[in-house]
Amino acid sequence: MPEEKNNEKIKVLIGKPGLDGHDVGVKVVARALIDAGFDVTYTGLRKSPDEIAQAARDTDADVIALSILSGSHIPLCQAMKQKIEEYQLSQKAWLVGGNIPKEDIEALKEIGVDGIFRTGSKLDDIVSFIREKVDERTA
Amino acid sequence: MNEQRKFDIPEIRNESGIAIKPIYTAEDVAASRIEEPGVPDGVGMPGQFPFTRGIHDMMYRKRPWTMRQYTGFANAADTNERFKYLIETGNTGLNVAFDLPTQCGHDSDDPLAAGEVGRVGMAIDTLKDMEVAFDGIDIQNITVSLTINGSASTMIAMYLAMAEKRGFDTTKLRGTCQNDILKEFVGRGTWIYPVEPSVKLVADTMEYCAEHAPFYSPVSVCGYHIRESGATPTEEMAYGFAIASAYFDEVLKRGLDIDDFAYRMSFNYNIFGQFFEQICKFRAGRRLWAKIVKNKYGAKDPKSMWLRMIAGGGGAGLTIEQPENNIMRGAYYALGCALSGAQTIALCCYDEAYTIPSPHAQQISIRTMQLLIEEMGLTDTVDPLAGSYYVETLTNEMEEEMVRIMDEIEEKGGIVKMIAEGELQSHVSRQAYQHQRDLESGEVRKIGVNCHEVEEEDPQVEMHPYNVKDTEEQVRRLNEIKASRDQSAVSSALTKVKQAAVDGTNTMPAIMEAVTAYATVGEIRHELESVYGRFEEPIRF
Numbered sequence: 001m002p003e004e005k006n007n008e009k010i011k012v013l014i015g016k017p018g019l020d021g022h023d024v025g026v027k028v029v030a031r032a033l034i035d036a037g038f039d040v041t042y043t044g045l046r047k048s049p050d051e052i053a054q055a056a057r058d059t060d061a062d063v064i065a066l067s068i069l070s071g072s073h074i075p076l077c078q079a080m081k082q083k084i085e086e087y088q089l090s091q092k093a094w095l096v097g098g099n100i101p102k103e104d105i106e107a108l109k110e111i112g113v114d115g116i117f118r119t120g121s122k123l124d125d126i127v128s129f130i131r132e133k134v135d136e137r138t139a
Numbered sequence: 140m141n142e143q144r145k146f147d148i149p150e151i152r153n154e155s156g157i158a159i160k161p162i163y164t165a166e167d168v169a170a171s172r173i174e175e176p177g178v179p180d181g182v183g184m185p186g187q188f189p190f191t192r193g194i195h196d197m198m199y200r201k202r203p204w205t206m207r208q209y210t211g212f213a214n215a216a217d218t219n220e221r222f223k224y225l226i227e228t229g230n231t232g233l234n235v236a237f238d239l240p241t242q243c244g245h246d247s248d249d250p251l252a253a254g255e256v257g258r259v260g261m262a263i264d265t266l267k268d269m270e271v272a273f274d275g276i277d278i279q280n281i282t283v284s285l286t287i288n289g290s291a292s293t294m295i296a297m298y299l300a301m302a303e304k305r306g307f308d309t310t311k312l313r314g315t316c317q318n319d320i321l322k323e324f325v326g327r328g329t330w331i332y333p334v335e336p337s338v339k340l341v342a343d344t345m346e347y348c349a350e351h352a353p354f355y356s357p358v359s360v361c362g363y364h365i366r367e368s369g370a371t372p373t374e375e376m377a378y379g380f381a382i383a384s385a386y387f388d389e390v391l392k393r394g395l396d397i398d399d400f401a402y403r404m405s406f407n408y409n410i411f412g413q414f415f416e417q418i419c420k421f422r423a424g425r426r427l428w429a430k431i432v433k434n435k436y437g438a439k440d441p442k443s444m445w446l447r448m449i450a451g452g453g454g455a456g457l458t459i460e461q462p463e464n465n466i467m468r469g470a471y472y473a474l475g476c477a478l479s480g481a482q483t484i485a486l487c488c489y490d491e492a493y494t495i496p497s498p499h500a501q502q503i504s505i506r507t508m509q510l511l512i513e514e515m516g517l518t519d520t521v522d523p524l525a526g527s528y529y530v531e532t533l534t535n536e537m538e539e540e541m542v543r544i545m546d547e548i549e550e551k552g553g554i555v556k557m558i559a560e561g562e563l564q565s566h567v568s569r570q571a572y573q574h575q576r577d578l579e580s581g582e583v584r585k586i587g588v589n590c591h592e593v594e595e596e597d598p599q600v601e602m603h604p605y606n607v608k609d610t611e612e613q614v615r616r617l618n619e620i621k622a623s624r625d626q627s628a629v630s631s632a633l634t635k636v637k638q639a640a641v642d643g644t645n646t647m648p649a650i651m652e653a654v655t656a657y658a659t660v661g662e663i664r665h666e667l668e669s670v671y672g673r674f675e676e677p678i679r680f
Contacts, residue, residue: 019329020239021327022326023328024326028568028571028572028575030680031680032575034680042680046243046328048251070239072255099492101494103602118459119459120460120588124579
């Protein structure tokens with residue numbers, strides 16, 4: 001199992017962009033990441049991409065994870081991409097989870113999302129993905 | 140415990156934590172009976188207090204449940220077409236989905252609405268949209284349920300104004316609005332204002348409707364979404380009753396008598412989970428609610444004691460894997476609702492883990508319910524499971540458990556406090572996490588997810604199309620309305636909305652005036668928010 005970088009906790013910023021209020025999944029994932037030993041900050045509902053990017057910068061997060069179940073993932077991730085560039089956060093791992101049709105996976109990857117976790121994803125897979133990504137980037 | 144040893148088999152508990160025995164007898168029924176004056180067997184007759192067996196004496200024998208499939212997308216015109224399709228297919232009521240900007244009080248041209256207009260429901264900006272949405276639909280006979288909470292008072296006002304314009308007598312008009320803001324803080328998340336003024340707005344609608352639209356149900360309390368967020372079935376009922384009581388208390392403070400408004404309270408409960416547990420949940424809940432309204436609130440009118448409910452949904456029970464299995468799940472859910480004595484059923488659709496249901500998926504759900512009515516004899520006799528040793532015992536035990544949970548809520552300072560401080564949210568989300576862990580470890584069996592899996596080709600699910608042109612069109616219409624309305628009437632009404640909020644008087648008369656002058660959802664929200672502020676979500680794990 002890869003060591004966490006500098007023996008410090010991996011910092012994850014979880015955001016809920018847009019107006020979608022379905023937060024069962026995001027809270028479940030947050031708990032799983034906390035249990036995995038990560039340092040988790042959750043923004044709460046209805047944050048703009050700008051607020052999320054700022055929070056990622058301010059918390060010095062290694063990972064930005066977004067939860068979107070409304071179907072608005074493409075426009076929201078496009079807006080998020082702009083903010084990631086604006087705040088120079090491109091080196092951070094970027095995950096998106098939620099109700100995402102298979103057809104949209106490629107489009108999200110093209111925007112720059114590193115990991116896409118659709119409904120039905122396993123918590124442990126999310127945890128290992130984050131460990132690997134952060135490891136890769138800090139190696 | 141002794142019983143388990145006697146049977147020498149592993150213990151089984153249902154989701155509510157109640158131990159299930161392999162065999163029940165009349166002794167179990169007698170031992171678990173809950174004493175209630177005037178109800179010698181603890182159960183009673185259908186249509187009579189405490190309504191264990193149903194709120195009406197003849198139940199479905201007189202009229203089957205209302206079939207109220209949930210729908211709405213894009214704009215009012217497109218949704219109107221789907222409404223008509225569903226009515227032709229057999230829907231006997233409508234259950235309206237609004238887009239997120241409307242639910243959160245933003246107009247379609249608000250920057251915060253970008254990418255979300257018409258996405259998960261239809262966009263409503265002004266009364267004009269409401270008029271288009273129900274054009275040509277007989278809303279006195281096809282009753283309409285508005286699934287909206289944060290901006291519910293504005294939607295109720297628009298609905299009543301639309302009905303009036305079309306010549307319906309609102310003092311006779313039936314219909315329902317979800318308008319249960321307390322549960323939005325726990326699940327679903329379309330809150331706007333802080334907890335206290337949010338509850339006040341709900342009470343405003345109840346007080347207003349008691350006088351002006353006495354057959355309209357301004358609130359449908361939803362244990363449903365709290366269940367989806369991780370609550371057990373008994374918690375689902377108990378939390379719902381605690382929330383309904385919080386609204387009652389707020390209205391009673393204004394000097395109304397319980398029998399002036401309690402009879403219009405309605406409830407929305409979920410059906411996914413173990414079959415008998417849900418049926419007993421409904422029977423126990425119906426009885427407990429009747430006792431609460433009679434004994435705690437002193438209601439005299441039996442109608443005030445009715446647990447009138449829409450049951451169904453069950454999205455959390457569906458799987459993205461092997462989606463056709465969801466058709467079978469839906470059939471059992473519908474059967475469970477029918478055996479529970481629900482007034483209305485809204486059945487999930489097999490494709491809803493993927494998309495807004497297609498017309499075909501909606502038709503399958505409606506046919507599922509029609510099969511029970513037309514072919515299976517589910518409407519022939521009232522509460523057919525009554526007298527079953529198992530069902531009566533479990534009904535008793537679940538009622539007892541609900542009472543225990545309600546006492547616990549009281550000890551913790553009441554449901555409003557628990558929600559404002561995030562305690563309830565934290566509790567149910569911990570359970571949701573445990574459930575997910577149990578699913579992943581196989582502790583809880585879920586077909587297609589952790590057992591009986593198959594290598595699947597991409598399931599053939601027809602995805603609902605989303606057209607950005609609809610947004611542009613919606614914004615164009617909004618601008619058209621804004622240009623043609625009497626601006627001074629709008630401004631004057633909006634000033635009154637704000638003033639009512641400042642004074643703490645009922646906001647509904649001013650909101651009625653504002654919507655009638657074609658003020659927008661966003662304008663009204665803006666006035667209220669300028670006084671009430673915005674809810675700040677407590678983040679607790």
